[in-house]
Amino acid sequence: MKQFYKSKSLPRLSFLFVLLFSVITVVNSCKKDDDEGYQDHLVQFEVKASAGGVIKTIVTQIGTSQNTMYNTTQTPLTSPWTSGEIFVNSSQAQLNLDANADMPNTDSELIINLWIDGNIVKTDKKVGKGVLTASIDYSFLEL
Structure with missing residues (x-):
């Protein structure tokens, strides 16, 4: 040894x-x-106004791509409004939805929803008379 x-x-x-x-x-x-990588998700934006409410503006944003829609005679925004299903990669990180509507009564409701993969992940509800504004911000990134 x-x-x-x-x-x-x-x-x-x-x-x-x-x-x-x-x-x-x-x-x-x-x-x-190793990162698990980014995944594709099925995203849908939704805006609802109670009876008599008039949706004035809807703004959607996926990553840095923003789309603003105004209620005009050529492009009316009817309630309920949905964006349709959109495939979004989680690398886009940020989703935003903003809407405003002119509501007739004090108990009128403006509700916006963010759907991801068939589930509502975030919602914002405003109640009142006059112009109401609702907003949702969502990030795929974990903080």
Whole structure:
């Protein structure tokens, strides 16, 4: 046994084991750091106004792409309004929906919903008379 400890190959063997251990440790730690990647989601915006309410403006935003719609005779905004289903990659990060409507009564409601993959993930409800504004902001990124 004394010969093994006095052997000249012991430092080389020790260096080889340390190097092998380091490589295995680095490879295993990198596997844990891999992102799961971005996923596609089915997104839908929805705006509802109670009877007699008139939707004036709807603004949708996916990532940096914004779309503003105004209620005009050429492009009327009827209640309930939906955007239709849109495929959105979670790399877009931010979704926004804003709407305003002119409501006739004190108990009138303006409700906006954000649907993702068939479920309502966020909603905003405003009650009152006059011009009401509702807003939703949503991020795919976990904070």
